[in-house]
Amino acid sequence: MRYLGPYDVLAVAARVLRCSSADAVLRTDLNAVERVLDSVRLTSGLAESAGVMLAGLVRSRPFDAANRVVAVAVVLQFVSLNRAELQLEPVADVDELLDRIAAGEASYREAGVFIRSRLEHRPVKPEDLQDDLRLELLLSEETLTFDVEQEWWRGVRMYEQFSDPARRVIVLAQEEARGFDHAYVGTEHLLLGLITEGQSIAARVLNAVGITAPAVKDLVVEIIGRGNGAAEGSIPFTPRAKSTFEYAWGESKARGAEQVRPEHLLLGVLNDRDGVGGQIITKLAADIDQVRRKLEERMTWRERSESLVTGMLAEGASWTTYGRRHHLIHELTALLDENERLHEQVANLRDLLRRHEIDPDS
Amino acid sequence: MAKDATKNILLRLDPELAERLQTVASVEGRSVSDVAREAIAALVDQRRQDTQFSRLLEENLSRHEESLRRLRSDD
Numbered sequence: 001m002r003y004l005g006p007y008d009v010l011a012v013a014a015r016v017l018r019c020s021s022a023d024a025v026l027r028t029d030l031n032a033v034e035r036v037l038d039s040v041r042l043t044s045g046l047a048e049s050a051g052v053m054l055a056g057l058v059r060s061r062p063f064d065a066a067n068r069v070v071a072v073a074v075v076l077q078f079v080s081l082n083r084a085e086l087q088l089e090p091v092a093d094v095d096e097l098l099d100r101i102a103a104g105e106a107s108y109r110e111a112g113v114f115i116r117s118r119l120e121h122r123p124v125k126p127e128d129l130q131d132d133l134r135l136e137l138l139l140s141e142e143t144l145t146f147d148v149e150q151e152w153w154r155g156v157r158m159y160e161q162f163s164d165p166a167r168r169v170i171v172l173a174q175e176e177a178r179g180f181d182h183a184y185v186g187t188e189h190l191l192l193g194l195i196t197e198g199q200s201i202a203a204r205v206l207n208a209v210g211i212t213a214p215a216v217k218d219l220v221v222e223i224i225g226r227g228n229g230a231a232e233g234s235i236p237f238t239p240r241a242k243s244t245f246e247y248a249w250g251e252s253k254a255r256g257a258e259q260v261r262p263e264h265l266l267l268g269v270l271n272d273r274d275g276v277g278g279q280i281i282t283k284l285a286a287d288i289d290q291v292r293r294k295l296e297e298r299m300t301w302r303e304r305s306e307s308l309v310t311g312m313l314a315e316g317a318s319w320t321t322y323g324r325r326h327h328l329i330h331e332l333t334a335l336l337d338e339n340e341r342l343h344e345q346v347a348n349l350r351d352l353l354r355r356h357e358i359d360p361d362s
Numbered sequence: 363m364a365k366d367a368t369k370n371i372l373l374r375l376d377p378e379l380a381e382r383l384q385t386v387a388s389v390e391g392r393s394v395s396d397v398a399r400e401a402i403a404a405l406v407d408q409r410r411q412d413t414q415f416s417r418l419l420e421e422n423l424s425r426h427e428e429s430l431r432r433l434r435s436d437d
Contacts, residue, residue, distance in 0.1 A: 007402070011409040015419055021406035025399050061436070068436045076422040081415075088429035095434045102436060 002081045003041055003049070004074070009033050012074045013063055032062035039108075046082050047119055050075050051112025058101045068098055079119065087118040161249065163259040165200050169193040177235050180220060181227035186238040187269050187277030188220050194269070200262035201302060201340070205295045208344055209285045219280045240275045244268035255303070263299050267292070301343065302336065 010033075014024035036056030043049040057063075057071035072094070079086045088094055097114050100106035162170070170185075173193030177185045194202045195213045206212075237245075248264035257264070269277040270292045282288045350360040380394075383401065387394045410416055423430070 007405045007409045008415070010402070010406040011415065012419060014406060014410065015423065020403070021410065022399065022403040024406060025402050030402075058436075066435070068433050069430050072430060072433060073419075073423065073426075076426060077415075077419055080418045080422055088426050091429045091432045094429075098436070099434070 004037060004053075004078050004081070006030060006033050006037060008077070009037070009074050012077050013070045016070045016073045017063070017065060027064040029060070029062040032060040033057075036060060036062070045112075046079065046084060047116035048109075048112040050079055050086070050115045050119075051110075052108045053078060054098075054115065055101050055106070055108035055111040058098050059104070072098075075115075079115075083121065085120045086115065087120065161252070161258075161260050163261050165197060165262050166248075166260050166265055169197045169200075169262050169265055172196050173241075174235050180224070182224070183227055183235065184238050185235050185241055187240050187244055187272055187275035188216070188224065188280060190241055190244060190265060191269050191277040191280060192216055192220075194262055194266055197262060201298045202262040202266035202295065204340065204344060205263075205266070205291065205298055208348070209291050209294065211281060211284045211291075215284055216280055219283060220276070223276055223279065240272055244272060244275070244277075247271050255299070263295060266295060270295070298340065298343075301340065 010021065010024045010028055010030075013028055014021050017024060017027065019027065036053060039056055040049050040053045043052050054071060054075045057074060058068060061067045063070040072088070076086055076088075093114075097106060097111065101111060169190065170193060173185050173189040176192040176196070177189045180189075182189070191206075191211075192213060194200070195206050195211065195216065197203055244265065245260075245268065247268035248260050251267045252260045252264045255264075269275065270281065270288060272278045273282065273288060278288065281291060285291050353360040383394050383397050386392075387397045390397070
């Protein structure tokens, strides 16, 4: 959760009171604000934190004018920085609550319950996750020791290198975790994200080896069970999930890829066999190494095809315009997808023949 | 709260910062509170210039303008 500092509160006060920052400092009881913010930092859920903030600011009246309006504006800002919206209408109910808080008749808990009933969470977007992941990884850096090169790429650089499909996988993983009421995103949710994204090589390989979303969901419930309620806003990643991102990033670099793709994420999940995602793959596919081999095989096809396309485009650089190149890339990518799909069908047919004891090469 | 033009502020400062404020105050012949207030105002200005923070604030105030206007005053 993103907590407010005294400068945040003063910035809101200055804007609402339409005065300079220096005037806002003069017109605010900073000690009272600090006390309220200290109490807020002792809380955890967004609604509870916002309740403590609202009750504290209304009771201690740190602003020398329009205290109630500034207090509510501060809470609105706090809530929206944590990706939620607070509905104020009907405003008469808010007034009644604030009157009762000021008279000492309503506690911060009541304020929290009221806020919870008026809170709407904004869906998490990839760009939000970028900030969260960066923040989480930077926090990890503070507690762990890494060599210089790792520090350089961890956190700040990593998520920026994720392709759009890889970011979609992470957003979907968050949604899956929320669906289970889990308070974290683990490798099992990443696995589900990879399956439900549906378009990537990783999704196709998982589908080809019979790892489907319903089967994975059943095992998640069996192994972990349902949670007691997902965190509000974006859900934090487990250390194993973060290690998966790091592994994926390392794999993408080792393979000379410009971006971290879903297939690199799947390599990360496959690498962590003790993680819940790895355990589920082992249960469903029997041979986790076979899944990895299949994935690497498909990745090699794709890499070969892409280098072919790049070569063709480089040769045609003198005769093709930017628009035509763009169109060509689009067409060739569609062709590669179709090629992969046909490869899969051929592989499935060969498997089928073998199961019926017919040599596919005879 | 009292509406005095100035007031003493008690802030928990780390010793190094407190020492720097003390140095600035003695060099400029001003009180530490005065220098601290100026430093805080500069930090608030910095916050107000943060694009994401100010965009969210403006969106909030504009979206809830009517509701905030109708809130009962407690002055």
